[in-house]
Each structure stands twice: as structure tokens, then as C-alpha cells.
Amino acid sequence: MLNLMLQSMRNRLTSVCLTLTVIALAVALFIGVELVRTQAKQSFANTLSGTDLVVGARSGNLNLLLYSVFRLGNATNNIGYDTYQRLAQTRGIDWTIPLALGDSHRGYRVIGTNLDYFRHYQFGQRQSLHFAQGDPFDDLFEVVLGAEVARTLGYQLGDALTLSHGAGGSTSFVHHDEMPFTVVGILSPTGTPVDRSLHVSLEAIEAIHAGWQGGARVHGVNADEINQYDLTPKTITAFLVGLKSKFQLLNVQRAINTERSEPLSAVLPGMALAELWALLGQAEKALAIVSAFVVAVGLTGMLTTLLASLGERRREMAILRAMGAGPRHVFMLLWAEAALLALFGTLLGYLLAQGVILALAPLALAQYGLVLTPSLPTGTVAWMMLGVQLTGSLAGVLPAWRAYRHTLADGLTQRL
Structure with a gap:
């Protein structure tokens, strides 16, 4: 029966291939949409773990959440560093991680922070950051790279690089080339925006903007002259908060x-993530x-093809009956053919997706961080x-039943 079915499908190879293509494309589209939806949610959810609050300008x-954690978009305003220091002493706060954004390197965001970033930042299931090579920054012009x-x-340890002003795309026309940085550490992969970030100290962010005013360079300052400046941060973009107890969250x-x-x-x-999923819920549906x-x-197309082919296969069915095949064999032949087409189409669609x-x-990963x-x-x-x-498989029942009902004389009678 299997050999007979395969031979019959080979004789109708064009229609069989078209049917498989329609089913495979339909299944691939459904699977692709579902995989992108679920993995996008998982990717966003795994970015931050163990952080109780994200604080930024109103x-x-x-x-x-998007600009501070996922590096998407830009802040509406900054936070005064003195305000941050005062709030970091709020009763119930265990640790904080300051974040200063606004610069980039060849399309990747630069994050100004302190060593608490490497101590307390967690992702996934409360996984901490680890170094694949090197150590955290210790000097003013040292940088730690994400894995990507x-x-x-x-880049390798010891390489020099130059940061660019602004958090735009891969091309920037304003560079802080008078103050090169040295790579001292490379983080292990995390599957989060950390992999696509460069990490420097808050003081380094102040240093590369020495001599700047209103977002423009007023006069040049090189690395040898930077010791003349007060590098205490004036503002930060946001900060992450970890609490001593969840009961103190609302306070x-x-x-x-x-x-x-x-x-x-x-x-x-x-x-905030729940708000994002609610916003995207209608589009997902x-x-x-x-x-x-x-x-x-796609399944309707398969059914239509099988029904249309019955007229061409009347004689084939009748000859099988004349050679001893019973109505049950004819029924099983057509039903199994439909089931096999659905199986192969589904598997091909899955592989295509x-x-x-x-x-x-x-x-x-590069464009959307997913x-x-x-x-x-x-x-x-x-x-x-x-x-x-x-x-x-159920769609194959109708053509199989129609073939089952055809009589031997109907298939062998010549119709004019």
C-alpha cells in the first residue's frame, strides 16, 4: 500500500509539490510568528533580574525601562548626581547602580557606571556577570566590553578604542579621539543588552566631556590635561535599586x-514589562x-487538489478495483496520501521556520536586541x-469517501 501510494504521488509530482509548498509556507508563518513572540518576551524578561526599582527622570x-535597561531610545532628562547620592541612602535600599548613557562606539552604547554594576547586576534566573577575560576597569581610561x-x-585585551559623542547609529561625526580607552575586560555572553555595551567609569564620562558645553566641544582637552578638572559626576541618566526587603518596596x-x-x-x-505586553497584545492576536x-x-488548498485529482484518477481507482483491491483499500490509499502530505508539509514548515x-x-540581535x-x-x-x-488527515476523508463510493463500472465506463 505504501509503495503504491508513493508511486501514485510521484506520477503527480507537480501538484504534490505545490500542495506541500502551500502547507509548509502556512505552517512556517505560524511557527515563525509564535517563536518570535515567545522568544522576544523571554529575551526581554531575562534582561534584568534581582532589581526591584528602576529610577530615572519623570x-x-x-x-x-526601555532606555535604561534595553538601551532603546533616549532619556527625556538626567538626574542630578547629588540627588542620586542622597536617594541612595534612603532607608531600605541595599544597593544602587548608577547609569550614564549618551555616548557610543561604532553603533554600540557606552555605559558610565561604577564597580557596583559588576557586583550587583543580575540577569536571567539571578545570574551574575562574569568575566571571560580580564577584570573590571580600575583606571580612568579603561573600558570593559560586552561579549558581542x-x-x-x-577587540582583545590591551586594544585601544575611541568613543563617539551621541548614541546614534553606526556612524558618528564627533569623536572623543583625544582620549583613547584601553580594553581591560571582556564579559561572558549573557544574551542581554549587556553583550552590546561598553562599560566605563562615571569619571571617564566626565573626562571625555571636559571642554564641552551644551552638547558641543568648546575647546579641546587631552588626556594629559584632564587632571586639572574636577571629574565628580554632575548628572546620571538613571539608576537601578536593590532593596533589603520586598516589604519596603512601596515605601x-x-x-x-x-x-x-x-x-x-x-x-x-x-x-513596566506587563505594560509593554499589554500594548503589544492586540498586535500579537x-x-x-x-x-x-x-x-x-493551505489545508483547504490540499483538500481542493485531492478532490480535483479524483476526476483524473477515476480510471486508476477502477483498475485497482479490477485487480482485486476492495473499497476499503481505495479509501485507505487516498486517506493515507492526505495524511502523508499533511505530515511532510508540517515538518517542512517547521524546518523552514x-x-x-x-x-x-x-x-x-543587532537592530532590536532580541x-x-x-x-x-x-x-x-x-x-x-x-x-x-x-x-x-480529516481533510482526506472526503475525497477518500468519494473514491470509496465509486463503483467498478463507473471507473471503466467511457464517458463521452
Whole structure:
């Protein structure tokens, strides 16, 4: 029976290939949308762990989280460093991590911070940062690279690099080339925006902007003259907060939000992420509905092809009957053919989706900071693949039943 079915499908290779293509594309679209949706959520959720509050200038919760944690967008304003120091002493706060953003290097963001960043920053399931090579910065003009920065740009320990003014794209026209930095550390991969960041001290951020006013260079200052300047930070962009106890969360958040010296926002990362998913929820549903309709169209196309081929195969079915095949054999032949097409189409669609995800992963990582990786079918994807297989098998029942009902005389009678 299997050999007979394969021979029959080979004789109709063009229509079989078209049917497989339609099913595979439909399944690949559904799987691709689902994988991007789930892995995007996972990538965002794994970026920050163990941080209770994210504090920045007064703005929307989502905007604050995006620019301070995910390096997307820019801050509406900065925070006075004296305000930060005072708030860091608030009762209930265990540690803080200051962040100064605004500069870049060949398209990658530069973060000004202090050594608490390497002590307290956590990602994933409370995983701490580790060094693949070297150590944290200790001198003024030393830089620690994220894993992707070092890999993509080919930097090694001891290499020199120049930072650029502004957090724009890969091209910048204003460089701090009078103050080169030396690579002293390279972090292990994390799968988060940390991999795409360069880390320097807060004092280094002040140093490279010495002689600047209003975002423009007023006069040049080289590395030898920098000791004449006070490098105490004046402002920072945001800071992360870890609490001694979760019970103090609301009190600390209220104290920061009601700070009188300047308007601030203290955001719970989990709630800001929930806001993001709620914002994107309707778009996710729309994509899922469109994908489901595409799968339905693919299965309908398979059913249409099988029904259309019955007229051409009437004589084939009748000859099989004349050679001793019973109605049950004819039914099983056509039903198994539909089930096999659904199975191969589903598997091809899954492989196609994984290939597209693998091909687009570098672009998604570089442009949007999303970590996309091929994965085994689980959850919604597994149920969808099973559903396509069952629906495709059921779709084969109708043409199989029609062939089952055809009589031997009907197939051998010549119709004019």
C-alpha cells in the first residue's frame, strides 16, 4: 500500500509539490510568528533580574525601562548626581547602580557606571556577570566590553578604542579621539543588552566631556590635561535599586516619586514589562489570527487538489478495483496520501521556520536586541503542528469517501 501510494504521488509530482509548498509556507508563518513572540518576551524578561526599582527622570514607565535597561531610545532628562547620592541612602535600599548613557562606539552604547554594576547586576534566573577575560576597569581610561562588542569588532585585551559623542547609529561625526580607552575586560555572553555595551567609569564620562558645553566641544582637552578638572559626576541618566526587603518596596518607591528636589519616576520592572505586553497584545492576536487563516487556506488548498485529482484518477481507482483491491483499500490509499502530505508539509514548515529564525537572528540581535534561537516544538507550536496533522488527515476523508463510493463500472465506463 505504501509503495503504491508513493508511486501514485510521484506520477503527480507537480501538484504534490505545490500542495506541500502551500502547507509548509502556512505552517512556517505560524511557527515563525509564535517563536518570535515567545522568544522576544523571554529575551526581554531575562534582561534584568534581582532589581526591584528602576529610577530615572519623570517620564512614562515603559520609556524609562526601555532606555535604561534595553538601551532603546533616549532619556527625556538626567538626574542630578547629588540627588542620586542622597536617594541612595534612603532607608531600605541595599544597593544602587548608577547609569550614564549618551555616548557610543561604532553603533554600540557606552555605559558610565561604577564597580557596583559588576557586583550587583543580575540577569536571567539571578545570574551574575562574569568575566571571560580580564577584570573590571580600575583606571580612568579603561573600558570593559560586552561579549558581542568584542566578538563583532574583534577587540582583545590591551586594544585601544575611541568613543563617539551621541548614541546614534553606526556612524558618528564627533569623536572623543583625544582620549583613547584601553580594553581591560571582556564579559561572558549573557544574551542581554549587556553583550552590546561598553562599560566605563562615571569619571571617564566626565573626562571625555571636559571642554564641552551644551552638547558641543568648546575647546579641546587631552588626556594629559584632564587632571586639572574636577571629574565628580554632575548628572546620571538613571539608576537601578536593590532593596533589603520586598516589604519596603512601596515605601521606597513613594519616597523617590515624591522627591522634591527634582521630578523622578521609580518603576517596577515587572509592571513596566506587563505594560509593554499589554500594548503589544492586540498586535500579537492579529498576527496569530492571520497565521491561523493562512494555515486554514493551505489545508483547504490540499483538500481542493485531492478532490480535483479524483476526476483524473477515476480510471486508476477502477483498475485497482479490477485487480482485486476492495473499497476499503481505495479509501485507505487516498486517506493515507492526505495524511502523508499533511505530515511532510508540517515538518517542512517547521524546518523552514527554524531556518528563517537562524538566518534573521544576527539582524534581530543587532537592530532590536532580541535573542532568537531555533528550538524544539513545545507548547503552542507543538499543539499547532499536531492540529495541522489531524486536520489534514480529516481533510482526506472526503475525497477518500468519494473514491470509496465509486463503483467498478463507473471507473471503466467511457464517458463521452
